[in-house]
Amino acid sequence: MAPDTGTSKFPFVEAEKLKSAAVVCHRNADADAYLSAYAISKLIGDLAPGCQVLVATPGGVTTLTKKLSASFPHRTVEDSDDDFDLYVAVDVGDEELLGSWKDKFRGSRGVKVLVDHHPLREGAAYDRVIVDEGATSAAEVVFALYHELEVEVRRDAAQALLEGIMFDSSHLAIASPGGLRAVVELMDSGADVVLARRELRSEPDxxxxxxxxxxxxxxxxxxxxxxxxxxxxxxxxxxxxxxxxxxxxxxxxxxxxxxxxxxxxxxxxxxxxxxxxxxxxxxxxxxxxxxxxxxxxxxxxxxxxxxxxxxxxxxxxxxxxxxxxxxxxxxxxx
Ligand SMILES: [Mn+2]
Missing domain, CATH: 3.10.310.40 (Diaminopimelate Epimerase; Chain A, domain 1)
Incomplete structure:
Protein backbone atom coordinates (compact mmCIF):
# COMPACT_ATOMS: atom_id res chain seq x y z
CA MET A 1 0.00 0.00 0.00
CA ALA A 2 0.93 3.64 -0.17
CA PRO A 3 3.83 4.57 2.05
CA ASP A 4 2.89 7.23 4.57
CA THR A 5 4.39 10.29 2.96
CA GLY A 6 2.37 12.78 4.94
CA THR A 7 0.62 14.24 1.92
CA SER A 8 -2.51 13.18 0.10
CA LYS A 9 -2.08 15.38 -2.94
CA PHE A 10 0.06 14.95 -6.04
CA PRO A 11 3.01 14.41 -6.02
CA PHE A 12 2.33 12.61 -2.69
CA VAL A 13 5.77 13.51 -1.33
CA GLU A 14 6.39 16.64 0.71
CA ALA A 15 8.04 19.31 -1.40
CA GLU A 16 11.09 19.66 0.91
CA LYS A 17 11.73 15.90 0.80
CA LEU A 18 11.27 15.58 -2.95
CA LYS A 19 14.73 15.77 -4.50
CA SER A 20 14.53 13.44 -7.50
CA ALA A 21 11.75 12.26 -9.77
CA ALA A 22 11.46 10.17 -12.92
CA VAL A 23 8.44 10.57 -15.20
CA VAL A 24 8.25 7.33 -17.14
CA CYS A 25 6.53 7.02 -20.54
CA HIS A 26 5.38 3.77 -22.18
CA ARG A 27 7.80 1.91 -24.46
CA ASN A 28 8.43 3.77 -27.73
CA ALA A 29 6.85 6.93 -26.31
CA ASP A 30 4.24 8.56 -28.53
CA ALA A 31 3.37 12.26 -28.55
CA ASP A 32 0.72 11.98 -25.81
CA ALA A 33 3.07 10.10 -23.48
CA TYR A 34 6.09 12.38 -23.99
CA LEU A 35 4.19 15.69 -23.93
CA SER A 36 2.22 14.60 -20.85
CA ALA A 37 5.51 13.66 -19.17
CA TYR A 38 6.93 17.05 -20.14
CA ALA A 39 3.96 18.87 -18.56
CA ILE A 40 4.10 16.66 -15.44
CA SER A 41 7.78 17.55 -15.08
CA LYS A 42 6.88 21.27 -15.23
CA LEU A 43 4.15 20.67 -12.65
CA ILE A 44 6.57 18.90 -10.29
CA GLY A 45 9.01 21.77 -10.85
CA ASP A 46 6.34 24.25 -9.75
CA LEU A 47 5.32 22.21 -6.69
CA ALA A 48 8.83 21.20 -5.58
CA PRO A 49 11.37 23.64 -7.02
CA GLY A 50 14.29 21.72 -5.50
CA CYS A 51 13.45 18.51 -7.35
CA GLN A 52 15.53 17.20 -10.26
CA VAL A 53 13.13 15.66 -12.78
CA LEU A 54 14.01 13.46 -15.71
CA VAL A 55 11.79 11.90 -18.34
CA ALA A 56 12.32 8.21 -19.03
CA THR A 57 11.50 6.76 -22.44
CA PRO A 58 12.11 2.99 -22.25
CA GLY A 59 13.09 1.67 -25.68
CA GLY A 60 13.22 5.17 -27.17
CA VAL A 61 10.55 7.30 -28.83
CA THR A 62 8.57 7.46 -32.08
CA THR A 63 9.80 9.54 -35.01
CA LEU A 64 7.21 12.24 -34.31
CA THR A 65 8.12 12.33 -30.60
CA LYS A 66 11.76 12.78 -31.55
CA LYS A 67 10.78 15.78 -33.65
CA LEU A 68 8.58 17.18 -30.86
CA SER A 69 11.35 16.84 -28.29
CA ALA A 70 13.19 19.60 -30.16
CA SER A 71 10.30 21.99 -29.39
CA PHE A 72 9.82 20.59 -25.87
CA PRO A 73 13.36 19.74 -24.76
CA HIS A 74 13.82 17.80 -21.54
CA ARG A 75 16.55 15.71 -19.91
CA THR A 76 15.60 12.25 -21.12
CA VAL A 77 17.02 8.77 -20.46
CA GLU A 78 16.05 5.28 -21.61
CA ASP A 79 17.35 3.49 -18.50
CA SER A 80 18.84 4.53 -15.20
CA ASP A 81 20.67 2.89 -12.30
CA ASP A 82 19.54 5.60 -9.88
CA ASP A 83 16.67 5.31 -7.44
CA PHE A 84 14.24 8.23 -7.25
CA ASP A 85 12.05 9.75 -4.52
CA LEU A 86 9.12 9.79 -6.93
CA TYR A 87 8.16 7.83 -10.03
CA VAL A 88 5.28 8.96 -12.22
CA ALA A 89 4.25 6.50 -14.92
CA VAL A 90 2.26 8.27 -17.61
CA ASP A 91 0.04 6.91 -20.43
CA VAL A 92 1.42 3.39 -19.93
CA GLY A 93 -1.66 1.13 -19.94
CA ASP A 94 0.01 -2.25 -19.55
CA GLU A 95 2.78 -2.30 -16.92
CA GLU A 96 4.87 -4.40 -19.32
CA LEU A 97 5.25 -1.26 -21.41
CA LEU A 98 7.44 0.25 -18.68
CA GLY A 99 10.25 -1.99 -19.99
CA SER A 100 13.25 -2.06 -17.65
CA TRP A 101 11.44 0.38 -15.30
CA LYS A 102 8.88 -2.23 -14.29
CA ASP A 103 11.30 -4.13 -12.03
CA LYS A 104 12.83 -0.87 -10.91
CA PHE A 105 9.40 0.26 -9.67
CA ARG A 106 8.93 -2.94 -7.70
CA GLY A 107 12.34 -2.69 -6.06
CA SER A 108 12.27 1.01 -5.29
CA ARG A 109 11.78 2.91 -2.04
CA GLY A 110 10.22 5.82 -3.97
CA VAL A 111 6.52 6.67 -4.29
CA LYS A 112 5.01 5.26 -7.47
CA VAL A 113 2.17 7.19 -9.12
CA LEU A 114 0.21 6.32 -12.26
CA VAL A 115 -1.32 9.10 -14.40
CA ASP A 116 -3.27 7.51 -17.22
CA HIS A 117 -6.35 7.28 -19.39
CA HIS A 118 -6.02 3.53 -19.97
CA PRO A 119 -7.86 1.15 -17.63
CA LEU A 120 -5.84 0.19 -14.56
CA ARG A 121 -4.55 -3.39 -14.55
CA GLU A 122 -4.95 -5.56 -11.52
CA GLY A 123 -1.81 -6.19 -9.52
CA ALA A 124 0.06 -3.18 -10.82
CA ALA A 125 2.60 -1.85 -8.32
CA TYR A 126 1.48 1.76 -7.89
CA ASP A 127 1.04 3.56 -4.57
CA ARG A 128 -1.28 6.17 -6.03
CA VAL A 129 -3.41 6.11 -9.13
CA ILE A 130 -4.84 9.03 -11.10
CA VAL A 131 -6.79 7.44 -13.94
CA ASP A 132 -9.64 8.82 -16.04
CA GLU A 133 -10.80 6.24 -18.56
CA GLY A 134 -13.19 8.79 -20.03
CA ALA A 135 -10.30 10.97 -21.17
CA THR A 136 -9.15 10.60 -24.78
CA SER A 137 -5.56 11.44 -23.81
CA ALA A 138 -3.22 11.31 -20.84
CA ALA A 139 -2.66 15.03 -21.45
CA GLU A 140 -6.26 15.72 -20.35
CA VAL A 141 -5.61 13.89 -17.09
CA VAL A 142 -2.49 15.99 -16.54
CA PHE A 143 -4.46 19.16 -17.28
CA ALA A 144 -7.10 18.14 -14.72
CA LEU A 145 -4.29 17.65 -12.21
CA TYR A 146 -3.01 21.22 -12.75
CA HIS A 147 -6.59 22.40 -12.27
CA GLU A 148 -7.16 20.43 -9.10
CA LEU A 149 -3.88 21.64 -7.58
CA GLU A 150 -4.63 25.21 -8.73
CA VAL A 151 -1.28 25.50 -10.44
CA GLU A 152 -1.16 27.91 -13.35
CA VAL A 153 -0.34 26.17 -16.65
CA ARG A 154 2.48 28.07 -18.23
CA ARG A 155 2.64 28.61 -21.96
CA ASP A 156 5.11 25.82 -22.80
CA ALA A 157 3.24 23.25 -20.70
CA ALA A 158 -0.06 24.48 -22.18
CA GLN A 159 1.29 24.00 -25.70
CA ALA A 160 2.56 20.50 -24.82
CA LEU A 161 -0.80 19.48 -23.34
CA LEU A 162 -2.75 20.89 -26.30
CA GLU A 163 -0.58 18.86 -28.69
CA GLY A 164 -0.94 15.72 -26.55
CA ILE A 165 -4.72 16.07 -26.60
CA MET A 166 -4.80 16.72 -30.34
CA PHE A 167 -2.49 13.78 -31.05
CA ASP A 168 -4.60 11.24 -29.17
CA SER A 169 -7.95 12.55 -30.43
CA SER A 170 -7.29 12.56 -34.20
CA HIS A 171 -6.95 16.35 -34.06
CA LEU A 172 -10.00 16.64 -31.77
CA ALA A 173 -12.30 14.62 -34.05
CA ILE A 174 -12.85 12.08 -31.25
CA ALA A 175 -12.06 14.35 -28.28
CA SER A 176 -14.15 13.89 -25.15
CA PRO A 177 -16.16 16.86 -23.80
CA GLY A 178 -13.53 17.21 -21.06
CA GLY A 179 -10.82 17.23 -23.73
CA LEU A 180 -12.52 20.02 -25.66
CA ARG A 181 -13.00 22.09 -22.52
CA ALA A 182 -9.33 21.59 -21.69
CA VAL A 183 -8.37 22.78 -25.19
CA VAL A 184 -10.22 26.08 -24.72
CA GLU A 185 -8.58 26.67 -21.33
CA LEU A 186 -5.16 25.76 -22.70
CA MET A 187 -5.62 28.31 -25.49
CA ASP A 188 -6.47 30.87 -22.79
CA SER A 189 -3.14 29.92 -21.19
CA GLY A 190 -1.33 30.78 -24.40
CA ALA A 191 -1.38 27.52 -26.38
CA ASP A 192 -1.56 28.02 -30.14
CA VAL A 193 -3.71 25.57 -32.09
CA VAL A 194 -2.25 26.49 -35.51
CA LEU A 195 1.26 25.89 -34.20
CA ALA A 196 0.04 22.59 -32.70
CA ARG A 197 -1.25 21.39 -36.08
CA ARG A 198 2.07 22.29 -37.69
CA GLU A 199 4.16 20.62 -34.99
CA LEU A 200 2.08 17.43 -35.09
CA ARG A 201 2.53 17.03 -38.83
CA SER A 202 5.11 14.32 -39.36
CA GLU A 203 7.37 13.72 -42.31
CA PRO A 204 6.28 10.58 -44.18
CA ASP A 205 8.20 7.57 -42.91
MN1 LIG B 1 -2.42 8.27 -24.70
Missing amino acids: YGEVLAKLKGAQRLKIRKAGDWVVATSLVGSFQAHVARSLIYLGADLAIVAGESEGETRVSMRSTQRLLDRTQVQLGTMVAGEMSKRLGGRGGGHATAASYSTAVGEQEALEATLKRAGELLGDLKEVD
Missing part, protein backbone atom coordinates in the same frame (compact mmCIF):
# COMPACT_ATOMS: atom_id res chain seq x y z
CA TYR A 206 9.21 5.38 -45.86
CA GLY A 207 8.91 2.15 -43.80
CA GLU A 208 5.42 3.11 -42.71
CA VAL A 209 4.33 4.07 -46.22
CA LEU A 210 5.65 0.76 -47.57
CA ALA A 211 3.93 -1.23 -44.78
CA LYS A 212 0.62 0.51 -45.47
CA LEU A 213 0.80 -0.07 -49.22
CA LYS A 214 1.87 -3.72 -48.78
CA GLY A 215 -0.89 -4.10 -46.21
CA ALA A 216 -3.40 -2.89 -48.79
CA GLN A 217 -1.93 -5.22 -51.42
CA ARG A 218 -2.31 -8.28 -49.16
CA LEU A 219 -5.79 -7.30 -48.04
CA LYS A 220 -8.44 -9.98 -47.48
CA ILE A 221 -12.08 -8.99 -47.12
CA ARG A 222 -14.76 -10.84 -45.19
CA LYS A 223 -18.29 -9.99 -44.20
CA ALA A 224 -20.22 -10.79 -41.03
CA GLY A 225 -23.76 -9.74 -41.85
CA ASP A 226 -23.30 -6.14 -42.98
CA TRP A 227 -19.98 -5.67 -41.19
CA VAL A 228 -16.89 -5.52 -43.38
CA VAL A 229 -13.82 -7.13 -41.81
CA ALA A 230 -10.45 -6.46 -43.44
CA THR A 231 -7.31 -8.42 -42.58
CA SER A 232 -3.72 -8.26 -43.67
CA LEU A 233 -0.21 -9.43 -42.81
CA VAL A 234 2.78 -7.09 -42.53
CA GLY A 235 6.06 -7.35 -40.61
CA SER A 236 5.87 -3.89 -39.03
CA PHE A 237 3.54 -0.91 -38.52
CA GLN A 238 0.57 -3.23 -37.94
CA ALA A 239 -1.37 -0.53 -36.06
CA HIS A 240 -0.84 2.01 -38.86
CA VAL A 241 -1.97 -0.52 -41.46
CA ALA A 242 -5.09 -1.40 -39.43
CA ARG A 243 -5.97 2.29 -39.11
CA SER A 244 -5.50 2.75 -42.87
CA LEU A 245 -7.89 -0.12 -43.57
CA ILE A 246 -10.51 1.64 -41.44
CA TYR A 247 -9.95 4.81 -43.53
CA LEU A 248 -10.56 2.69 -46.62
CA GLY A 249 -13.97 1.75 -45.23
CA ALA A 250 -13.63 -1.46 -43.20
CA ASP A 251 -15.66 -1.70 -39.98
CA LEU A 252 -13.05 -3.91 -38.36
CA ALA A 253 -9.40 -4.30 -39.37
CA ILE A 254 -7.09 -6.98 -38.03
CA VAL A 255 -3.42 -6.89 -39.01
CA ALA A 256 -0.86 -9.44 -37.88
CA GLY A 257 2.87 -9.72 -38.40
CA GLU A 258 5.94 -11.46 -37.04
CA SER A 259 9.18 -9.85 -36.10
CA GLU A 260 11.97 -10.97 -33.79
CA GLY A 261 10.19 -14.23 -32.94
CA GLU A 262 7.00 -12.54 -31.78
CA THR A 263 3.67 -12.04 -33.51
CA ARG A 264 1.93 -8.73 -33.06
CA VAL A 265 -1.75 -8.37 -33.87
CA SER A 266 -3.22 -4.88 -34.08
CA MET A 267 -6.85 -4.09 -34.61
CA ARG A 268 -9.07 -1.09 -35.14
CA SER A 269 -12.82 -0.72 -35.43
CA THR A 270 -15.21 2.08 -36.23
CA GLN A 271 -17.22 3.89 -33.58
CA ARG A 272 -20.30 2.68 -35.47
CA LEU A 273 -19.34 -0.96 -34.90
CA LEU A 274 -18.74 -0.27 -31.21
CA ASP A 275 -22.06 1.57 -30.81
CA ARG A 276 -24.13 -1.09 -32.57
CA THR A 277 -22.43 -4.26 -31.29
CA GLN A 278 -20.81 -3.17 -27.99
CA VAL A 279 -17.75 -5.14 -29.05
CA GLN A 280 -14.81 -3.69 -27.07
CA LEU A 281 -11.59 -4.63 -28.86
CA GLY A 282 -9.32 -4.09 -25.84
CA THR A 283 -11.04 -6.43 -23.42
CA MET A 284 -13.17 -8.67 -25.63
CA VAL A 285 -10.68 -9.35 -28.42
CA ALA A 286 -7.06 -8.39 -27.56
CA GLY A 287 -7.33 -9.30 -23.88
CA GLU A 288 -9.24 -12.48 -24.65
CA MET A 289 -6.83 -13.55 -27.42
CA SER A 290 -3.77 -13.03 -25.25
CA LYS A 291 -5.42 -15.38 -22.73
CA ARG A 292 -6.26 -17.98 -25.38
CA LEU A 293 -2.92 -17.91 -27.20
CA GLY A 294 -0.61 -16.85 -24.37
CA GLY A 295 0.90 -13.43 -24.56
CA ARG A 296 -0.10 -9.97 -23.50
CA GLY A 297 -2.50 -7.45 -24.85
CA GLY A 298 -5.26 -4.96 -24.33
CA GLY A 299 -6.14 -1.43 -25.34
CA HIS A 300 -9.14 0.74 -25.97
CA ALA A 301 -12.63 -0.07 -27.24
CA THR A 302 -11.83 0.68 -30.89
CA ALA A 303 -8.03 0.32 -30.90
CA ALA A 304 -6.19 -2.61 -29.38
CA SER A 305 -3.34 -5.04 -29.86
CA TYR A 306 -1.74 -8.13 -28.45
CA SER A 307 1.45 -10.06 -28.92
CA THR A 308 1.92 -13.79 -28.80
CA ALA A 309 4.49 -16.47 -29.55
CA VAL A 310 2.29 -18.33 -32.09
CA GLY A 311 2.83 -17.66 -35.82
CA GLU A 312 1.13 -14.76 -37.61
CA GLN A 313 -1.16 -16.99 -39.68
CA GLU A 314 -2.35 -18.91 -36.64
CA ALA A 315 -2.85 -15.71 -34.62
CA LEU A 316 -4.82 -14.09 -37.45
CA GLU A 317 -7.05 -17.16 -37.91
CA ALA A 318 -7.72 -17.36 -34.17
CA THR A 319 -8.54 -13.64 -33.99
CA LEU A 320 -10.92 -13.98 -36.94
CA LYS A 321 -12.60 -16.87 -35.17
CA ARG A 322 -13.06 -14.61 -32.13
CA ALA A 323 -14.47 -11.85 -34.38
CA GLY A 324 -16.90 -14.44 -35.77
CA GLU A 325 -18.05 -15.36 -32.26
CA LEU A 326 -18.81 -11.71 -31.56
CA LEU A 327 -20.16 -10.49 -34.91
CA GLY A 328 -21.61 -13.64 -36.49
CA ASP A 329 -20.30 -15.97 -39.18
CA LEU A 330 -17.62 -14.51 -41.42
CA LYS A 331 -17.82 -15.10 -45.15
CA GLU A 332 -14.97 -14.43 -47.56
CA VAL A 333 -15.62 -11.83 -50.24
CA ASP A 334 -13.99 -12.37 -53.66
